[in-house]
Amino acid sequence: GDSVTQMEGPVTLSEEAFLTINCTYTATGYPSLFWYVQYPGEGLQLLLKATKADDKGSNKGFEATYRKETTSFHLEKGSVQVSDSAVYFCALSDPLSGTYKYIFGTGTRLKVLA
């Protein structure tokens, strides 16, 4: 079945450091890919998404490129801030599976130090 694998955390960085959180997926069809973010005490909210190969999603300085050849959707940010401290989830939705379910990775906790 479809699955998402993302790097384990926690990831601890200093402010203004470069961030990469790796995400790879397996899917039978051509899924849409998402990054969701969960700030402390809150529900998840969409950070960015990409719906086809080579698409780049971007938002709030974060970006991720849909790489079909490597089945990856790595999240990057050039300069993190303390306010970026949160848990980040990679997810996919594969409409060709016929179920329109969303499959999530285990989440990566990011802590940014001032």
Next chain:
Amino acid sequence: DADVTQTPRNRITKTGKRIMLECSQTKGHDRMYWYRQDPGLGLRLIYYSFDVKDINKGEISDGYSVSRQAQAKFSLSLESAIPNQTALYFCATSDLGVGQTTGELFFGEGSRLTVL
């Protein structure tokens, strides 16, 4: 007010008790979901509903039941709670419509359940 509202936000109960978690939404979406979040396991799908008459089991439905009372309301029940059902539960809706191939999930703020 939040678009997706969950009640209660926190609940402590004892083994064997019946618990209902409620979710209501004002987004007008047909598709609704219940997820469970556990440390190190991410989010796992319990049940999902594509309309009032369509209820589907997710990957971890054992021990849970749901009711879709209306388009806007989707409740999750634990008939006889057990300690390993201690978790953070999220309700979500999706704007994915008929004929579309992608959509976004909109989450409530979560219901933290502790079963002693």
